[in-house]
Amino acid sequence: MAAFVSVSALTLAVSTSAGIGRLPPGATAAGAAPASLSRSSAHGPCMITGGAEVQMSEGVPTSHGYSRSTGTVRALNLMVDFSDAPGEGTALDRYAEFFPQTRNWFRTSSYGRLDYRPEAPVRDWLRMPKPFAEYGIERGAPFDPAYRELVEDIVTTADPEVDFSDYDLLNILVTPNAGPSALDTVLSVTFAGNHEAPVADGVPVANASFVYSRQDDGSGSYGRTGYRVLPHENGHVFGLPDLYTQEGGGAAGHWDIMSEDWGANNDLVGWHKWKLGWLDANQVHCASTPGTKEYDLTPLARPGGPKLVFLPLDARSGYAVELRTREGNDEAVCRPGVLIYKVDADVDTGMGPVKVYDSRRDSGGCTRSPNVHAELSDAAFTPGETFEDPRNGVTITVASADLKGDHAIRVTRH
Ligand SMILES: [Zn+2]
Numbered sequence: 001m002a003a004f005v006s007v008s009a010l011t012l013a014v015s016t017s018a019g020i021g022r023l024p025p026g027a028t029a030a031g032a033a034p035a036s037l038s039r040s041s042a043h044g045p046c047m048i049t050g051g052a053e054v055q056m057s058e059g060v061p062t063s064h065g066y067s068r069s070t071g072t073v074r075a076l077n078l079m080v081d082f083s084d085a086p087g088e089g090t091a092l093d094r095y096a097e098f099f100p101q102t103r104n105w106f107r108t109s110s111y112g113r114l115d116y117r118p119e120a121p122v123r124d125w126l127r128m129p130k131p132f133a134e135y136g137i138e139r140g141a142p143f144d145p146a147y148r149e150l151v152e153d154i155v156t157t158a159d160p161e162v163d164f165s166d167y168d169l170l171n172i173l174v175t176p177n178a179g180p181s182a183l184d185t186v187l188s189v190t191f192a193g194n195h196e197a198p199v200a201d202g203v204p205v206a207n208a209s210f211v212y213s214r215q216d217d218g219s220g221s222y223g224r225t226g227y228r229v230l231p232h233e234n235g236h237v238f239g240l241p242d243l244y245t246q247e248g249g250g251a252a253g254h255w256d257i258m259s260e261d262w263g264a265n266n267d268l269v270g271w272h273k274w275k276l277g278w279l280d281a282n283q284v285h286c287a288s289t290p291g292t293k294e295y296d297l298t299p300l301a302r303p304g305g306p307k308l309v310f311l312p313l314d315a316r317s318g319y320a321v322e323l324r325t326r327e328g329n330d331e332a333v334c335r336p337g338v339l340i341y342k343v344d345a346d347v348d349t350g351m352g353p354v355k356v357y358d359s360r361r362d363s364g365g366c367t368r369s370p371n372v373h374a375e376l377s378d379a380a381f382t383p384g385e386t387f388e389d390p391r392n393g394v395t396i397t398v399a400s401a402d403l404k405g406d407h408a409i410r411v412t413r414h
Pocket of ligand 1 (some may be wrong): 092232233236241
């Protein structure tokens with residue numbers, strides 16, 4: 001970690017890899033400025049923030065320096081290869097592993113608010129000047145000097161054909177034969193909010209995702225789900241932390257792509273959608289006052305209607321409540337219902353900033369999908385079930401569900 005201390009505005013996040021060993025990511029703080037969060041004065045108590053030492057936080061609004069997450073976002077894609085790992089197939093084949101799927105994923109998850117425009121102005125492999133082995137790229141390794149050198153070489157090689165200032169973020173799609181199999185080591189990584197990055201066409205290459213290998217576990221789902229490492233990595237570019245921990249998906253399960261990006265498709269939690277500016281102020285209820293109140297929830301994957309109730313516990317944390325069903329990006333939901341999780345802005349990326357409460361602990365879960373954390377797959381609460389936190393005087397009951405599938409919850413705060 002000491003290697004990061006001298007670098008000021010930079011966040012490093014390592015890709016998730018279900019069932020495979022993980023490293024706690026290292027990072028330093030980005031600056032401070034708001035994203036496009038929709039809120040009113042009533043949301044004040046729910047605007048949780050983490051301490052300055054938190055490198056990549058769940059706090060709202062998101063720190064300055066990350067890429068915009070609403071409106072038109074232009075993504076530059078460069079496919080790179082090396083003399084010791086020459087591109088397999090065409091560069092556009094590699095591109096087609098991720099597009100249009102990634103663009104569609106963001107359109108669906110954001111209810112159309114993120115218009116993600118991928119471009120590949122260089123149609124062929126960009127051959128790096130040195131062999132892959134010489135760069136010394138390792139999992140989650142400090143990018144300095146290895147990544148700095150690689151990024152500089154990418155910029156130099158692509159610059160005659162690319163105006164970097166035209167783009168909001170950069171995806172480096174490395175030929176899959178460079179480096180180890182993703183089953184052994186996931187090298188995919190993102191540098192977000194990095195303003196000490198090499199400068200290209202007058203702008204720092206501040207938000208860049210690198211995708212290596214193929215997240216293919218042999219279950220035959222790669223063609224359908226292998227692209228999902230990219231929306232995960234781009235999630236970091238937009239300021240989202242990793243939800244998986246050294247124990248894997250045990251904290252947030254398959255309820256967010258920042259937790260698990262292998263296997264069946266999954267969406268983001270409602271908290272992340274609010275943080276990214278994809279929910280209006282009137283879709284998010286801040287339940288901060290004492291008493292009992294009822295709230296309606298519509299399925300998170302469906303556009304329109306109330307999506308999120310947040311109960312702040314203090315200035316840094318609170319409970320989030322949302323309705324998850326099997327639709328949209330949530331294809332692995334095997335027990336629809338009300339998901340309750342704790343968000344702690346003071347817990348750093350990779351350390352479990354989101355913790356899902358399991359309504360059926362030690363049940364083994366309801367899924368048999370590969371690469372889906374099974375135990376938490378049946379975590380959602382169904383009508384008649386109650387979540388209680390006596391210490392904080394909080395009770396959340398799922399009161400009812402109607403024919404459309406909307407749910408009502410009753411929240412009591414003492
Ligand atoms: Zn990650």
